[in-house]
């Protein structure tokens with residue numbers, strides 16, 4: 134009898150409890166016999182065994198919150214880009230080594246089990262990933278909190294390349310059993326749409342024409358060292374009316390299922406773009422679906438132990454992640470007035486004291502505004518309330534300019550609505566917050582001085598350093614002792630070590646371990662051999678014109694051109710790594726993807742340049758790919774047009790992992806530069822002010838191109854079809870746009886970027902200088918822990934204290 138057989142039949146003999154639990158779950162939860170279990174079966178068994186260990190701290194946290202009547206934070210977000218859960222939860226519980234040992238004992242590789250888990254990709258990019266980092270930090274800090282979102286059946290699409298072109302296929306994360314969630318069919322709310330409003334006895338009564346049921350699914354989120362756990366509650370939509378048996382019995386099967394199908398569309402798919410405003414009724418319905426279900430749940434919970442709704446702000450803080458849940462203002466007023474009988478003004482005061490709004494973008498195309506026709510049709514009662522809020526605000530602030538307001542030009546402006554209905558409005562980096570004050574809400578900022586505050590974003594160091602980069606995390610612990618994961622400012626303790634050559638060698642060795650692992654993965658996945666001796670130069674993020682992947686690939690072509698002209702000049706080899714998805718309808722972004730892939734095809738097969746330059750673009754960038762790539766990066770590309778990237782959080786992950794930034798003065802790059810020092814950052818490019826001025830010259834692009842021979846040559850090569858020999862005119866439009874419609878100033882920043890890239894080579898050629906610089910990036914990244922960000926939210930917006 135093997136240990137395995139014995140373990141299944143007699144749990145008491147297994148040497149370790151976790152292993153016994155895994156086998157018990159394999160048998161009784163998954164229903165598989167160990168000798169026939171697949172990696173997938175083992176993953177489910179391990180996940181259940183880990184989840185069991187989260188449940189106790191989770192219950193304890195909830196009990197404490199009730200017993201001490203603590204104020205709770207409710208984080209409303211249309212996106213949670215969580216990624217994988219198993220490894221993160223295992224590490225936070227301190228069970229990683231035990232899990233590895235338990236799996237090894239049954240002959241299974243823990244890494245394979247971890248990699249079997251599909252990413253929960255319920256978000257597009259930075260905004261959704263921020264929400265996920267915040268959930269983890271709130272749990273780590275013992276901040277009693279719920280995340281509220283939508284349980285999309287299909288998360289962000291999967292990306293493939295077909296001859297270099299992006300192909301989207303549906304993502305299906307729920308196709309396999311999802312072991313982390315608890316279905317709560319008993320926690321369900323009705324959400325209405327459309328219909329009409331009747332006045333009766335001075336009260337307004339909304340009779341919705343459509344209703345759906347929002348059903349809760351809870352995922353516990355465990356903090357560092359398992360001291361506290363919060364709940365991520367995602368809503369699934371289903372029909373309110375029962376299945377139409379009569380129609381079914383008549384043989385009308387499709388019609389019988391139709392109401393259900395329609396209801397379910399609300400939580401069917403994630404909108405694949407958060408940088409463009411979608412004037413679609415389904416989007417508005419999704420936003421209201423999330424918000425109404427969350428607010429009903431919040432009030433139910435509050436009223437189960439309180440009776441005075443006027444005290445709500447003492448117990449409830451609600452944060453709106455961008456304007457997507459901005460209907461929370463009017464909806465909370467509606468619930469307080471229509472369902473609970475409060476006066477309008479009183480309800481407005483309560484709602485505003487509860488609500489906070491985080492602005493994430495200045496891009497005009499992303500600012501949500503709804504035609505009053507659509508808004509009034511989908512949410513007739515809310516249209517009345519919005520108008521009433523607007524007229525209240527106009528009367529309360531007689532200095533308000535006539536052109537300022539929520540309802541203007543037959544549109545409801547969600548930014549203004551969120552601003553007016555919040556007690557605090559925050560930007561996500563120092564520069565962004567200044568621009569929010571100056572350009573987005575200058576008049577409202579004057580009327581409400583002090584309402585706009587800055588809370589620079591952060592990322593969780595547990596996932597992005599401790600978990601993703603074990604070689605570096607180990608070196609840090611060896612150097613400064615344990616415990617830095619929850620006190621990231623302690624990384625400053627690495628500073629004296631950077632003068633020690635032995636430490637720098639160990640730092641470089643950790644990076645090399647990660648680079649070798651990434652090289653192997655790239656070889657396996659893409660069939661391209663890349664050398665770990667090269668500089669790994671990485672730009673991974675959504676593909677967008679403002680993020681300027683185009684600038685990167687144009688400069689890469691210029692570099693290739695120079696290499697070819699003197700291949701023996703002692704160049705430092707480079708691997709250019711790209712990753713990212715384009716919104717399916719964003720034609721220009723897709724053209725950039727295709728260009729990168731076309732250039733890679735030519736460059737990677739050039740015998741003249743060989744290992745001196747490789748370009749790889751692994752498809753389907755997501756959280757787990759970021760975890761693989763970022764620890765292996767030597768250089769972090771953060772090259773957006775100044776004034777356009779609100780914060781960036783990718784930039785912070787790279788910094789933590791010891792990759793210096795090549796970047797512009799944009800978003801949180803400004804603060805990264807400040808923390809790390811100019812000598813450890815490759816700064817280039819126009820500032821936000823210079824960008825604005827430069828654009829006033831209608832000839833800016835032509836002048837910049839004509840002043841740069843390398844850029845002239847690059848554009849010429851692309852225009853001649855050097856990278857698209859089967860279709861030489863493929864990029865004519867793209868080249869034309871650079872010459873004549875270069876809104877994002879690719880041409881104007883090209884030379885400076887080219888020079889900064891040469892500086893990178895120079896620095897890398899001097900290992901003492903380079904590894905000092907890399908290590909100082911890690912040492913000075915403490916400010917960018919999302920723990921610091923969450924502490925500020927707790928103090929400055931939510932007025933909530935830690936339960937730990």
Ligand SMILES: *Cc1c(COP(=O)(O)O)cnc(C)c1O
Pocket residue numbers: 257258259262673674675754755756759780781782783784786
């Ligand atoms: C961090 C992260 C982002 C945000 O990256 P930026 O460079 O700040 O745009 C987007 N997607 C994923 C998967 C991430 O992990």
